Amino acid sequence: MDSAKRQMHKVTGSAWDVTAQVYERDLERDIGMLRRGEISLQAPELGYLNNLGSWCKRAVHLQCAGGTDTLSLWKLGAAEVVGVDISAQMIAVAELKSMALQAPARWHCCDVIDTPHELDGAADLVYTGKGALPWMMDIEAWASVVARLLRPGGRLYVYEGHPLDWVWDMEASTYQLSPHTGGYFSEQVAQDRGWPMTSDPIREHADRDRLHVHERQWTLGQIMNSLVAAGLRLARFEEHPDLFWNQFPNLPADLASRLPHTFSLLMHMP
Ligand SMILES: C[S@@+](CC[C@H](N)C(=O)[O-])C[C@H]1O[C@@H](n2cnc3c(N)ncnc32)[C@H](O)[C@@H]1O
16 A cells, blocks of 8 residues: 555544544443443344354454454454554553453554454454445555455455445435535545544544544445455345444435445455
8 A cells, every 4th residue: 555545544543543532431331231241233233243153263353443343243252353443542442341351352553454464364254344444545455454364264244334325415304415525436535524523532632633534435346346356255245224323313214214324245265
């Protein structure tokens, strides 16, 4: 990946590092939830992540944020979980959770693109999504990381926001094209589009004007083709009407449910 893209990842990571305070506030709530055996994974994900105990010795969660989803994979049966995130504060929050739960978890603070090679070829499951791919400036570099982490026969499961949502005006009360984010096929990199820039820790930060995030949308074709080119094979692809965050607060539920807002992508390494 070229140095300009690396630099954009670094800048974006610094903003997420500030937003980690939001995740820190939920620390005790999330520990309590996991301790009770409850998990944070959402309904469409569960069909793809069942029976982990029978096949998943190691799950690697790319862009794990505060680690609650990562530790949910352990609760679902993964023998060991590994979380990777560029934000040191997010990783610190994740570490506090796994220590409190005495979970078999390891955490790495780095750009996804620099995921340590010691993890290569040993993941039964690579899991990512729910606001992960748009922060990637080079989808092929990302796909090659997924490919090197998976053991032969290992699975990739992505549950991510549907790229079609990129085109809609997030404030509108009907489906209306956003004047800011261009079209579905746009290669445009948007700066400071919404969350996490609207989070309290960023809005109240002394150096707020120096904090920025860079994001872009990848089409379904670009995502799948980058993974195929890296050596993975498609097992199942599904689009869902479910939203994983309150992205369109003014859109009536009956309209929301008529179009896809998330997708599931299951691929495997031959
Ligand atoms: C919306 S959060 C993902 C949340 C995650 N799905 C969860 O709930 O567990 C996005 C995360 O991506 C991380 N991130 C952004 N760019 C990254 C990069 N280049 N490498 C690694 N992590 C990155 C951020 O630090 C943040 O924790």
